[in-house]
Amino acid sequence: MITAQGLTKTYGQKTAVDGITFTVEPGRVTGFLGPNGAGKSTTMRMILGLDRPSAGSVTVNGHRYADSPAPLREVGALLEARALHPGRSARDHLRWLAVSNRIPAARVDEVLDLVGLDAVAGQRVGKFSLGMGQRLGIAVALLGDPPVVVLDEPVNGLDPEGIRWVRTLARQLAAEGRTVFVSSHLMSEMALTADHLVVIGRGTVLADCSMSEFIADHAASYVRVQSPQRGEVADLLRRQGLDVDVHDEELRVQGLDAAAIGELVGTSGLLLHELTLVRSSLEDAFMTLTADSVEYSAHEMAPTSAGIAR
Amino acid sequence: MTMTPTSQTVVLDPKSNVPGVRAPGFPDTLRAEWIKFWTVRSTFWSTAMLFVLGAGLTALVCALAAKDIASGAAGESAGSFVTWGMMIAQITAIVLGTLVATSEYGTGMIRATLSATPRRGAVLAAKALVISSTLFVVGTVTAFAGYFAGNWFLSREGVGLALSDDGVLRALFGSGLYMAGLGLFAAALGLLLRHTAAALSAVLALVFVVGNMAWLLPGTWGEWIAKAMPGNAGSGVATPVSFNPNLLGPWTGFAVFAGEVAVLLLVALVAFRRRDA
Numbered sequence: 146m147i148t149a150q151g152l153t154k155t156y157g158q159k160t161a162v163d164g165i166t167f168t169v170e171p172g173r174v175t176g177f178l179g180p181n182g183a184g185k186s187t188t189m190r191m192i193l194g195l196d197r198p199s200a201g202s203v204t205v206n207g208h209r210y211a212d213s214p215a216p217l218r219e220v221g222a223l224l225e226a227r228a229l230h231p232g233r234s235a236r237d238h239l240r241w242l243a244v245s246n247r248i249p250a251a252r253v254d255e256v257l258d259l260v261g262l263d264a265v266a267g268q269r270v271g272k273f274s275l276g277m278g279q280r281l282g283i284a285v286a287l288l289g290d291p292p293v294v295v296l297d298e299p300v301n302g303l304d305p306e307g308i309r310w311v312r313t314l315a316r317q318l319a320a321e322g323r324t325v326f327v328s329s330h331l332m333s334e335m336a337l338t339a340d341h342l343v344v345i346g347r348g349t350v351l352a353d354c355s356m357s358e359f360i361a362d363h364a365a366s367y368v369r370v371q372s373p374q375r376g377e378v379a380d381l382l383r384r385q386g387l388d389v390d391v392h393d394e395e396l397r398v399q400g401l402d403a404a405a406i407g408e409l410v411g412t413s414g415l416l417l418h419e420l421t422l423v424r425s426s427l428e429d430a431f432m433t434l435t436a437d438s439v440e441y442s443a444h445e446m447a448p449t450s451a452g453i454a455r
Numbered sequence: 456m457t458m459t460p461t462s463q464t465v466v467l468d469p470k471s472n473v474p475g476v477r478a479p480g481f482p483d484t485l486r487a488e489w490i491k492f493w494t495v496r497s498t499f500w501s502t503a504m505l506f507v508l509g510a511g512l513t514a515l516v517c518a519l520a521a522k523d524i525a526s527g528a529a530g531e532s533a534g535s536f537v538t539w540g541m542m543i544a545q546i547t548a549i550v551l552g553t554l555v556a557t558s559e560y561g562t563g564m565i566r567a568t569l570s571a572t573p574r575r576g577a578v579l580a581a582k583a584l585v586i587s588s589t590l591f592v593v594g595t596v597t598a599f600a601g602y603f604a605g606n607w608f609l610s611r612e613g614v615g616l617a618l619s620d621d622g623v624l625r626a627l628f629g630s631g632l633y634m635a636g637l638g639l640f641a642a643a644l645g646l647l648l649r650h651t652a653a654a655l656s657a658v659l660a661l662v663f664v665v666g667n668m669a670w671l672l673p674g675t676w677g678e679w680i681a682k683a684m685p686g687n688a689g690s691g692v693a694t695p696v697s698f699n700p701n702l703l704g705p706w707t708g709f710a711v712f713a714g715e716v717a718v719l720l721l722v723a724l725v726a727f728r729r730r731d732a
Contacts, residue, residue, distance in 0.1 A: 152605060197729075211573035217571055224566050228570075237490065240494075246479050247462075247478070247483055335671035
């Protein structure tokens with residue numbers, strides 16, 4: 146269990162994390178979602194006691210991280226920046242970490258095998274690809290068999306198979322009753338992994354709810370109805386207490402599913418040209434929610450008058 | 456990629472612990488730092504360089520200067536030559552000390568270090584023990600090797616020094632002490648500056664350039680500043696007879712140097728505990 150209370154971090158004039166409060170419960174995957182620069186990594190560093198909060202507090206299992214007698218056996222973390230010396234081998238990196246927290250040496254080979262790095266354990270990590278480095282980071286996180294697992298952008302640099310592996314792993318760890326806190330800037334990834342969501346933007350919590358609530362609240366769906374008798378259809382549906390919006394040639398109807406709308410219109414003898422369930426994607430919902438809080442936004446390129454020579 | 460199931464100990468309470476596993480303490484932090492120190496290549500190469508430069512250059516210079524020392528043409532005592540190479544070898548001690556601190560920041564390793572051991576005072580103490588004990592042992596061994604090799608050439612010309620001669624044993628162990636002190640000095644400055652190039656230039660400039668320039672300062676106060684510069688104060692203990700007659704006495708000088716190292720370590724500790732990693 147991770148509990149943040151009014152957690153704040155300021156760097157001079159700039160506020161990176163602005164009084165956020167949330168709880169990460171055990172037994173489920175909690176997604177920590179936000180655009181780049183939203184304060185995710187800063188928050189994770191404060192959880193691990195690496196950065197000192199400017200105000201507020203964050204505790205793991207009821208106490209500060211730094212007060213844990215054996216932190217790696219209580220919280221396993223994958224940090225965004227590769228916290229590795231490029232000249233050290235993967236096994237040696239895990240070995241000193243294990244020794245520092247009195248984790249049995251046998252566990253080193255166990256986690257190397259678990260993340261699939263056993264064959265390259267003796268190689269210097271400077272030669273590792275981004276994906277291999279990421280796997281080693283996950284091995285570090287699992288080294289102490291910790292009840293709390295914090296993963297900062299774990300799928301960065303992984304191939305599709307690796308992404309699926311991390312997803313399965315996170316779900317499995319949660320199923321075992323562990324607290325799993327995973328950050329990402331990809332809504333689509335979170336949608337497949339997380340049970341619960343904490344969304345932040347510009348250092349404040351924008352949403353803290355279950356994934357299904359988030360979908361219900363933010364990913365609105367409607368039934369698109371096209372008919373040559375648009376006005377009559379709209380009146381009919383409105384009389385049934387449905388919410389009908391007129392958009393150009395189409396009607397957007399909320400409150401009833403497509404089949405029921407079709408039957409209603411059909412039994413009234415009106416014509417239908419289209420009847421489609423339209424669901425806005427989670428990605429759209431996330432974009433809408435965080436639109437105002439994106440720190441670095443790109444603008445579309447204006448077409449040059451000369452164009453590109455073809 | 457196949458996944459082997461992870462173990463079932465989920466509600467693992469680090470206070471009660473897994474059977475047979477106790478809560479970690481300072482000896483574990485120390486062991487971890489020791490493993491970190493010896494599992495990067497720069498440590499082996501730096502210590503090897505220290506030995507080669509320290510012992511090799513002493514032997515070489517003694518071989519070349521033996522005749523002039525015997526004839527009096529050198530104008531220096533044989534005691535100034537038996538640890539000659541250590542003057543150059545100290546550069547590698549400074550490099551090693553600096554890297555112990557700055558390599559953690561250059562690579563982001565510091566986050567792994569402090570998440571494994573959040574007690575920052577313990578981390579600094581362990582690093583200090585690892586670097587100083589290594590440099591003391593390697594420095595002393597190197598000084599002995601250089602003495603035995605160099606003294607062989609000096610003895611051929613009849614100007615050799617016995618181990619029992621005044622200041623010889625003190626200088627050999629003193630070489631180890633001075634290397635250890637320099638390593639700590641560099642590590643402390645490295646921890647403060649968190650940047651290899653910056654810390655390395657600062658220590659080398661302070662010990663070699665500023666230390667020598669300080670002798671040009673006028674008046675008694677200038678002389679005292681020069682005597683108190685870390686390289687000038689600390690190096691006297693590492694040679695039976697110093698080339699520089701103006702240095703403080705060997706142990707007085709080393710006490711001043713040790714005090715400076717202690718103050719710098721303390722400042723580094725305060726900064727290390729306060730700063731974000």
